[in-house]
Amino acid sequence: MLSVMITNPVLSIFAKDIGATGVWIGIASTSVLVVLMSLFTSLNLMAAIIIIIGFTSGAIWIIGPVLSAESVPPQKRGAAIEAYRTFSDLGSFIGPIIMAAVMTNYGIKFCFYIAGGLMFITLSLVLMIKETGKSEGELVAH
Numbered sequence: 001m002l003s004v005m006i007t008n009p010v011l012s013i014f015a016k017d018i019g020a021t022g023v024w025i026g027i028a029s030t031s032v033l034v035v036l037m038s039l040f041t042s043l044n045l046m047a048a049i050i051i052i053i054g055f056t057s058g059a060i061w062i063i064g065p066v067l068s069a070e071s072v073p074p075q076k077r078g079a080a081i082e083a084y085r086t087f088s089d090l091g092s093f094i095g096p097i098i099m100a101a102v103m104t105n106y107g108i109k110f111c112f113y114i115a116g117g118l119m120f121i122t123l124s125l126v127l128m129i130k131e132t133g134k135s136e137g138e139l140v141a142h
Helices: 002-037 043-070 074-106 108-126
Strands: 129-131 139-141
Touching: 002 043, 002 108, 043 074, 074 108
Parallel strands: none
Antiparallel strands: 129 139
16 A cells, blocks of 8 residues: 555546556556465565555556546546545455455456456557547547
8 A cells, every 4th residue: 555655646648648558557467466476475575566566557447547547538537546445445345355265266366367357458449549649648448
């Protein structure tokens, strides 16, 4: 959490300039790190990966809402941000419940594989957003 707190103020300044590329890098690196975390048994290595995940996920938490707001016409930006927050909060609520059932039936490693897979699915959706007029911060979803 500390690494996210450090990353967020910096990324919020550059969010419009970083755009989809920053989210892509954040999601890709976070998903790889989540899957790698399932392979380690050392608490020190796990702690190091969690810290790095904090830095990489900062791109998702800060740039994601900006990207969703900039990918729609100005009159729909509030709805886009609200949809982003709603699904983010819904995932935070439902995810642990589902993962508890998965962990009980298939083991904890499978939870990491599912989380990494879901991030790659999200990554493919982010890649469908085409940036246009980057200097103006305009994005268009295709």
